[in-house]
Amino acid sequence: MIAVRNLSVTYRSSEREKRAVLGVDLAVERGRMVALAGESGSGKSTVLMAIPGLLPATAATSGEILLDGRDLLTCSEAELNAVRWRRIALVPQGAMNSFTPVLTVGRHVEEVLEVHLGLSKREARERIPALFALAGLDGGLAARYPHELSGGQKQRSAIALALACNPEYLLCDEPTTALDVVTQRDIVVTLRRLVDEQGVGMLLVSHDLPLAASVADRLCIMKDGRLVEEGEPRTVVDHPGNPHTRALVGALRELEEAP
Amino acid sequence: MRRRTLTRRWSFWCLVLLAALALFGGRLFSAPPDAEVAAPFSKPFWLDRSLPPTVTADLTPDAPSAEIPWSWGAPSRFFVAADMVADAPGRTILWTKPGGRTVEIAPLKKGVERDGRDMAFKRALGLPPFADGAASLLDERGTYRLSVDGQGPWEGTVRLRLDGGRWGLFGTDQRGRDIAALFVAGIRVSLLVGIMATLIATALGTTVGLAAGYLGGWFDSAAMRLVDLLLSIPMLPILMALAAIWGKGLWQLVLILSIFSWMGTARTVRAMTLSLRDTAYIEDLRGIGAPTAYILRRHLLPETLPLLLATMTLGVPGAILSEAGLSFLGLSDPRVISWGRMLHEAQTFGTFTAGAWWMLLPPGLGIAVLCLAFLDMGKYLEERTDPRLRGGALS
Amino acid sequence: MRSYWARRVGSSVLILALVLVLNFVLFRMMPGDPVASIVDPKFSPEAKARLMEVYGLDKPMLTQFALYVKSSLSFDFGISFLTGRPVADELRSRVPNTVALLGSSLLLSALLGTWLGIQAARKRGGALERLVLWGGALSYSFPSFFFQLMLLMVFAAAIPIFPLRGSLSVPPPLGGAALFLDYVWHLALPVLSQVLLGFGGWALYVRNLMVKILGEDFILMARGRGLPERRVLRGHAFRMLLPPLLTILLLSLPGVVSGAVLTETVFSLHGVGRFLMEAVTGHDYPAAGASFFLLALLTVASTLASDLLYGVTDPRVRLERGRGR
Ligand SMILES: Nc1ncnc2c1ncn2[C@@H]1O[C@H](COP(=O)(O)OP(=O)(O)OP(=O)(O)O)[C@@H](O)[C@H]1O
Ligand SMILES: [Mg+2]
Numbered sequence: 011m012i013a014v015r016n017l018s019v020t021y022r023s024s025e026r027e028k029r030a031v032l033g034v035d036l037a038v039e040r041g042r043m044v045a046l047a048g049e050s051g052s053g054k055s056t057v058l059m060a061i062p063g064l065l066p067a068t069a070a071t072s073g074e075i076l077l078d079g080r081d082l083l084t085c086s087e088a089e090l091n092a093v094r095w096r097r098i099a100l101v102p103q104g105a106m107n108s109f110t111p112v113l114t115v116g117r118h119v120e121e122v123l124e125v126h127l128g129l130s131k132r133e134a135r136e137r138i139p140a141l142f143a144l145a146g147l148d149g150g151l152a153a154r155y156p157h158e159l160s161g162g163q164k165q166r167s168a169i170a171l172a173l174a175c176n177p178e179y180l181l182c183d184e185p186t187t188a189l190d191v192v193t194q195r196d197i198v199v200t201l202r203r204l205v206d207e208q209g210v211g212m213l214l215v216s217h218d219l220p221l222a223a224s225v226a227d228r229l230c231i232m233k234d235g236r237l238v239e240e241g242e243p244r245t246v247v248d249h250p251g252n253p254h255t256r257a258l259v260g261a262l263r264e265l266e267e268a269p
Numbered sequence: 270m271r272r273r274t275l276t277r278r279w280s281f282w283c284l285v286l287l288a289a290l291a292l293f294g295g296r297l298f299s300a301p302p303d304a305e306v307a308a309p310f311s312k313p314f315w316l317d318r319s320l321p322p323t324v325t326a327d328l329t330p331d332a333p334s335a336e337i338p339w340s341w342g343a344p345s346r347f348f349v350a351a352d353m354v355a356d357a358p359g360r361t362i363l364w365t366k367p368g369g370r371t372v373e374i375a376p377l378k379k380g381v382e383r384d385g386r387d388m389a390f391k392r393a394l395g396l397p398p399f400a401d402g403a404a405s406l407l408d409e410r411g412t413y414r415l416s417v418d419g420q421g422p423w424e425g426t427v428r429l430r431l432d433g434g435r436w437g438l439f440g441t442d443q444r445g446r447d448i449a450a451l452f453v454a455g456i457r458v459s460l461l462v463g464i465m466a467t468l469i470a471t472a473l474g475t476t477v478g479l480a481a482g483y484l485g486g487w488f489d490s491a492a493m494r495l496v497d498l499l500l501s502i503p504m505l506p507i508l509m510a511l512a513a514i515w516g517k518g519l520w521q522l523v524l525i526l527s528i529f530s531w532m533g534t535a536r537t538v539r540a541m542t543l544s545l546r547d548t549a550y551i552e553d554l555r556g557i558g559a560p561t562a563y564i565l566r567r568h569l570l571p572e573t574l575p576l577l578l579a580t581m582t583l584g585v586p587g588a589i590l591s592e593a594g595l596s597f598l599g600l601s602d603p604r605v606i607s608w609g610r611m612l613h614e615a616q617t618f619g620t621f622t623a624g625a626w627w628m629l630l631p632p633g634l635g636i637a638v639l640c641l642a643f644l645d646m647g648k649y650l651e652e653r654t655d656p657r658l659r660g661g662a663l664s
Numbered sequence: 665m666r667s668y669w670a671r672r673v674g675s676s677v678l679i680l681a682l683v684l685v686l687n688f689v690l691f692r693m694m695p696g697d698p699v700a701s702i703v704d705p706k707f708s709p710e711a712k713a714r715l716m717e718v719y720g721l722d723k724p725m726l727t728q729f730a731l732y733v734k735s736s737l738s739f740d741f742g743i744s745f746l747t748g749r750p751v752a753d754e755l756r757s758r759v760p761n762t763v764a765l766l767g768s769s770l771l772l773s774a775l776l777g778t779w780l781g782i783q784a785a786r787k788r789g790g791a792l793e794r795l796v797l798w799g800g801a802l803s804y805s806f807p808s809f810f811f812q813l814m815l816l817m818v819f820a821a822a823i824p825i826f827p828l829r830g831s832l833s834v835p836p837p838l839g840g841a842a843l844f845l846d847y848v849w850h851l852a853l854p855v856l857s858q859v860l861l862g863f864g865g866w867a868l869y870v871r872n873l874m875v876k877i878l879g880e881d882f883i884l885m886a887r888g889r890g891l892p893e894r895r896v897l898r899g900h901a902f903r904m905l906l907p908p909l910l911t912i913l914l915l916s917l918p919g920v921v922s923g924a925v926l927t928e929t930v931f932s933l934h935g936v937g938r939f940l941m942e943a944v945t946g947h948d949y950p951a952a953g954a955s956f957f958l959l960a961l962l963t964v965a966s967t968l969a970s971d972l973l974y975g976v977t978d979p980r981v982r983l984e985r986g987r988g989r
Contacts, residue, residue, distance in 0.1 A: 064888045087893075094890030102888075107881035110900045112907070112978060121899065122889050155979045171889075497675075498682045500915075503963050505922030506940055506956045510690050513944040513952065586805055594926055597809050598941055612810060616930065620813075621821040621828055629817060633810030640805035 012038040012061060012098070012179055012211065017073035019056050019065065019235075030056045032235040033073070040178055040211040043202065045226030045243070047219050049258070052232040054215045055103055058181050061213075062098050063090045096126045099177035101168045103184045103215075108168055109156035115167045116152030119174050126175045137174075145170035146200050162193045169200065179211045180204065186221065194218075198225050219258060223247050231255050280645035287456055287639060294453035302454040302606055305445040308345050308432035310623045313440040321433030326415060328362075328427040334416030335429070339367075343404035346432035347385035349374055349415070357423035367411025374415075377423055407431070440627040442611070443618035451606050452631045458607035459639055462523055463589035469527035470588070471581045474534025475573070479565050481535065482542025493539070496532040504529055505594060512600040519605055522595065526588050537580055541573045575654040583647035586640035593636050608632035668975050676968040683960040688732050691953050741954035746946050751954045755936060759958065761831055762935040764851065766924050766962070769858035770913070776859060777866025778909065782902070784867065785874030793871065800868025803861050808923055812857045812930040819853060826853040829932035854931045858923065869912050870905065877904050907978035914970045921963050936962075 014036040021028040031053040038044050046054050059065050061075055063082060075082045077093060085093070102108045109118055116138055123134035139149030145166040156164060165185055172180055182201065186194040202225050204210045216222045223229055223243035231239035231246065231254070239246055239255045250256040275281050300306050307323040314322060321341035328335055349362060360377040372394065375381045383390050385402030392398075396405055407413065415429050439448035481492040511525045545551060546569075554564050595601055596609025599617070603610070615628035723731075735741070741751035784793040820828045827833070827850050837846050877883065878901060886896045925937035932938065940955035942948070 062888055064884060091890040091892065094888060096890065100888055102881070102885055108885040110882045110886065110904065111980060112903050113900075118889075121891070121895075125889075125891055125895065157980055494678075498679050501679050501918055501963065501967055502683060502686075502960055503918040503921035503925075505925050506937075506959050507686070507690075509925070509940065509944045510952055510956055513947065514690060590805075590807055593807050594809065594922075597807075597926070598929060599945055612807075612813065616813060621816060624821060626814075626817050629810065629813050633807060633814065636807045636810060637802075637805055640807075641801070644801070644805055 011040070011076075011078060012036075012213075013074075013076040014057065014061070015074040015076065017057065017060060017071065017075065019053070019060055020070045021066075022068050022070060030069075030235055031060070034232070034235075034237050036213075036230060036237070038179060038211045038213050041205060041209040042227045043205045043212040043214055043225060044228045044230065045214045045216060045222035046230050046232060047216055047222050047258075048232035050217065053235040054217075054232055055183055057232075058100070058183050058213060058215050061181060062094050062100060063087075064100075095122055095172075095177060096175045097177055098179045098181065099172035099175065100181040101165075101172050101183065101185050104187070108171075109164070111156055114153055114155055115159065115171075119152065119171050122171065122174045141170045141174055142167075144173055144200075144204075146196060162189050162197075165189065165197060166200075169197070173204070176208075177210065179213070181213045181215075183215045184217070185214070186216065186218065194221065201225070219247070231258065275649070278645060278649055280642040280649070283638065283642040284646060287642070288460065290453050291456040291460055294456065295450075297453065298447060298450040300447070300450070302450040303446060306447050306450075307430075307436035307441045307445050308434065309441060309443050309445045310625045311432070311434055311436035311441040311445070313438060313627050314435045315438075316440070316627070317435065320435050321431070322435045323433045324429075324431040326429040328415065328417055328429075329425075330423060334414055337413040337415065337429075337431070338411075339407055339413055340410045341433065343401065343407050344431040344433045345403065346430070347403035347406050348383070348430045348432070349427065350382045351375070351377055351380065351425060351427045353377065353379040353381075353423070353425035355379060355424070357421055357425075359421035360417055360419040360423050362427055363414075363416050363418040364406060365414040365416065367409050367413060372406065377417060377419075377427070379425075403431070439631050440625070442614060442625075442628050443623075448611075448628060448631055451611055452608075452635060454606045455608040455611060455632060455635065456639075458519070458605060459589050459592065459636065462519065462526065462592040462607075463585045463639075463643070465523045466526035466530065466588040466592070467581050467584045469523065470531040470584065471534050471577060473527065474531035475538050475570070475577060477531065478535040478538025479542055479569060479573075482539040483546055483561065483565055483569065489539070492535065496535055499529065499532050504591070508591060508595055509598065509600055512595055517600060517602045519602060522592060522601065526591050530584065530587060530591075533584065534577070534580055537576065538573055541576060542569055545569055545572055575650075579647055579650035579654055581647075582643055582650055585643040585647075589636060589640055589643070608635050669972065672968060672971045672975070676964050676971075679964050679967075680961070683957065683964070684733055684736060687736070687953050687957055687960075688729055691949050736954075736957055741957075742950040744943075744951045745948040746943070746951065751951045754939065754951065755954060755958060758934055758936045758939055761933060762924060762928070762937060762959075762962070765854055765858075765927065765933065765935060766920060768851070769855045769862065770920060772855065773859040773862030774866055774909075774913065777863035778870050778905075780863065781867040781870025782874050782897070782905075784871040785878060786897075788875070796864070796867040796871050799864030801864075803864035806861065808857075808861050809926045809930050811861055812854070812927060815853060815857050816930065831934040850931075850933075854927050854933060858920075858927060861923075862920070865916070866912070870909070873905055873908055874901065877901050880904075903977075907974055910970045910974045910977060914967050914974070917963050917966050917970075921959050925959070 014034060017031055017034045017036075018029070019031040021030055034053075034057055036044070036046070036057065046057065048054055056065065056069075060069075060071055061082065063085070065071065071083055073083070077097065082090065082093065109115060116135070119138055119141060120131065120134040123129045123137060124131065129137070138152045142149045142152060147163065147166045147170060151159065151163060151167065156167075159167060169182075169185065180201075185201070186197050189197070198221060201212060201214065205212050214222060214226060223246070226243055229239075229241065229243040229246045230237055231252070233252075233254045238252045239250060246255065247259055250259050295302070311323060312320060319341070321339075321344045324337055324339075324344075326335035326337060351362070356379050357377040362374040362377055362381075362383075364372040364374050366372070375383050385391075385404075385406060387402070388398060391400060391402050394402065394405065396402060415427075417423065417427060437447050437449045439452060442448055442451065477492050481489040507529060508525055511528075512522065515521045515525065551564060551568060554568065592601075592607065593609035593612070596607050597613045597616075599613050601607060601610055601613075609632070611632040612629065615625070615632075620626065620628045739752050741755070743749070744751045744754055747754060780792065780796055780799075784790070784796040787793065816826075816828060820826045831847065831850050832843075833846050833850075837843055883896060883901055886900045887893075891899070921937075924935070925940060927933070928935040928937035929941050936955050936958055940952060940959065943951035943955060
């Protein structure tokens with residue numbers, strides 16, 4: 011289990027100080043999907059990136075991030091490298107930049123297989139079609155360079171890459187933003203299947219409240235760095251306890267009823 | 270961010286100093302820069318204090334004797350020459366040693382010259398042919414005296430020169446010319462060639478860039494193609510060939526350098542023109558039927574001018590280095606003193622065998638400092654026109 | 665995908681054509697008798713007449729140009745005024761020396777500069793970064809030949825550990841290994857000087873690029889995938905650096921060739937550059953034209969090579985229409 015306890019993050023620069031996350035508590039268990047929603051700039055990505063220790067050097071963190079009881083915040087870079095990808099993988103926001111432009115998508119997958127599972131190049135290559143199929147992609151795309159893929163294909167490749175080492179936990183940062191509705195659905199269904207069939211524990215960050223509510227087992231709402239609401243998705247959406255959540259849900263209702 | 274003003278830049282003061290030296294520096298020296306003032310390869314005066322310095326003295330009817338304090342070994346050369354209007358019978362040039370012994374050097378006649386190395390002079394002094402005349406004339410320490418003795422009128426100057434091994438701030442070159450004087454004379458050439466060549470190149474580049482950017486079409490693609498091509502050919506060999514064919518004069522050099530260094534400016538100006546061309550106000554001008562030439566001259570040119578000034582300043586070091594390179598290769602007018610030429614002569618005439626490193630340092634460091642100053646100045650101007658660049662690594 | 669290679673080769677051919685035209689025009693632009701630029705005025709009238717016929721100097725300009733292009737491309741450059749031997753023979757012994765000087769100094773300064781630049785980018789604000797910044801500025805403003813003269817002064821004249829001049833000792837030592845060592849000994853100072861002058865620019869450029877690359881998301885993500893630091897640097901950051909590195913190699917080539925002319929002159933090396941320089945001062949026009957042509961050819965060929973390599977290292981350009989450089 012990943013347990014985030016009282017996490018606070020402050021970005022420091024010479025000019026200003028930005029308290030991006032304030033005392034957030036969160037738990038992600040295997041085989042369950044937790045959705046984290048909230049308006050832009052509320053600190054969702056910051057929480058997600060803090061878990062594998064990927065915040066920039068300018069970010070000061072406090073609190074605990076426990077992976078089966080071990081605090082990741084106090085781990086060294088080498089210890090983190092043993093956890094990253096093999097146990098906790100991530101699909102970053104806007105997968106566009108997560109691939110190195112001069113390497114093929116398949117090469118990225120081969121590399122993590124070689125490094126983390128000690129496979130030979132050939133063994134690694136043989137696993138690619140199955141991984142790509144898992145993410146709903148044709149294995150032939152592995153030979154392409156990132157710029158030769160569409161946004162949706164890139165997003166799915168990022169999922170395939172994240173699944174390469176059979177991680178226990180998957181952190182997805184807005185994996186469906188900027189995609190059409192059909193593709194969004196498809197990807198969300200793929201993710202849900204991973205949780206149900208492979209027993210992956212998933213943290214899904216999204217600001218699409220209805221979408222998040224429809225797939226997740228638990229829904230958390232963030233506002234200005236604080237967790238303002240947490241519970242069963244339907245309860246949160248239908249009976250929001252917090253004025254902010256109420257406003258968020260209300261705005262969505264209005265949008266739906268507008269046409 | 271710290272506000273940097275022009276007068277706070279080292280390069281500004283450096284350039285002012287060099288410009289002042291170029292304009293008025295000649296007055297610091299009594300002789301013209303190509304005069305032979307001391308023994309060849311004399312060291313700078315501060316270098317080796319045990320070496321005798323180079324001493325000169327002039328005698329005139331108003332000051333018919335001169336005292337020469339001497340506390341070193343023998344000089345390498347003893348030389349006296351009389352520059353007279355007419356012979357002065359009855360008068361002689363006398364050399365008095367510290368102990369009081371006098372030696373008659375020569376009768377005071379028109380055009381008489383005595384050199385410690387001359388056979389006839391040595392014989393007249395009663396020395397064996399292989400003796401060193403200068404050594405026997407200066408064999409003591411103390412105050413010597415050179416004087417015009419005897420009776421009768423005389424008019425003219427008697428000059429004495431004792432070549433020690435030291436001269437001036439920077440010593441002398443292979444011909445005994447004062448390196449400090451040559452150095453100062455060289456500033457002028459470097460500045461002149463650097464600035465003139467860049468000015469002409471900028472004018473050329475601006476014209477091409479404005480035309481290419483504004484007109485577009487085939488002219489644009491042809492011009493940019495040419496720029497690409499010229500930038501991918503090694504420049505120095507072309508410059509060398511041109512210098513050999515067109516002659517080595519200063520103005521030819523300026524022309525050659527400018528013909529082959531307009532490409533960068535053309536590119537910059539074209540890019541700027543392109544971005545300005547489609548702004549609303551230029552389009553309005555076109556809409557009311559303003560002629561192309563008018564728009565270019567009255568609106569686009571002034572807009573690009575500040576940037577142009579910076580580009581130009583940054584271009585000067587290139588021209589200076591090219592000029593120095595060509596001169597160093599011996600492809601410049603031998604009568605024109607320049608820093609590159611000085612380095613050429615240093616290499617050709619045995620700085621290495623003579624160990625005369627002082628021939629290398631002044632011109633070489635001069636070029637480097639001048640180029641750095643222009644680079645710094647250019648960076649400053651660039652920052653003034655484009656605030657985004659402020660706080661660059663070396664500013 | 666074909667069009668990228670075709671465009672690159674096409675542009676090289678165009679440059680070469682320009683060089684040929686330039687060369688032709690330059691040496692026929694001479695004041696006075698154009699014949700004097702190709703046939704030594706000292707030759708006997710019969711020899712002159714024969715040479716004039718060989719070069720087609722009595723024919724119209726266009727025919728002359730065609731003849732000239734044909735002979736240039738077949739490396740037939742005529743007879744040197746100074747030595748009286750075929751220019752091609754003179755050049756044949758010098759080209760390898762120039763290539764050795766250029767190749768080794770370019771390679772070493774690129775390696776040293778790249779390494780320093782990467783280190784400086786990794787440890788921002790350190791002493792190494794300051795060294796790189798200043799080295800870069802100096803290498804743009806320091807007259808190369810002055811620096812080389814100083815090196816000669818110190819390491820060949822004052823402390824004689826390197827030779828003052830030449831590509832080989834006179835007489836050259838016997839035996840392969842001894843000969844090779846002697847050659848390397850003579851080449852050491854020229855190469856060292858070019859490296860010291862060249863690495864600063866490289867380092868500065870690499871540092872700026874690397875600072876940018878290390879700040880990119882895909883580097884953060886490579887770290888996020890638990891890849892070891894070395895792998896992130898080599899497999900990802902350096903891999904991204906490679907294409908622009910080739911670009912700067914490409915852009916610096918003409919300047920480096922110009923520098924080689926000066927270097928060969930300072931160190932009196934037996935190379936094309938010094939041959940050009942002697943030809944130019946000695947008004948040996950066939951030799952000067954031929955060396956200029958060869959130096960340009962060398963530049964164009966290496967430019968094409970690095971251009972093609974660029975296409976291999978960066979998959980993105982092969983698809984683009986034309987590359988904005
Ligand atoms: N590297 C950084 N340096 C300084 N401030 C940062 C940095 N990254 C994020 N922030 C600030 O921290 C706050 C939280 O950012 P975060 O990216 O976590 O938001 P988010 O909830 O993911 O928003 P979005 O939905 O737009 O992705 C924002 O106000 C942002 O401006
Ligand atoms: Mg985010």
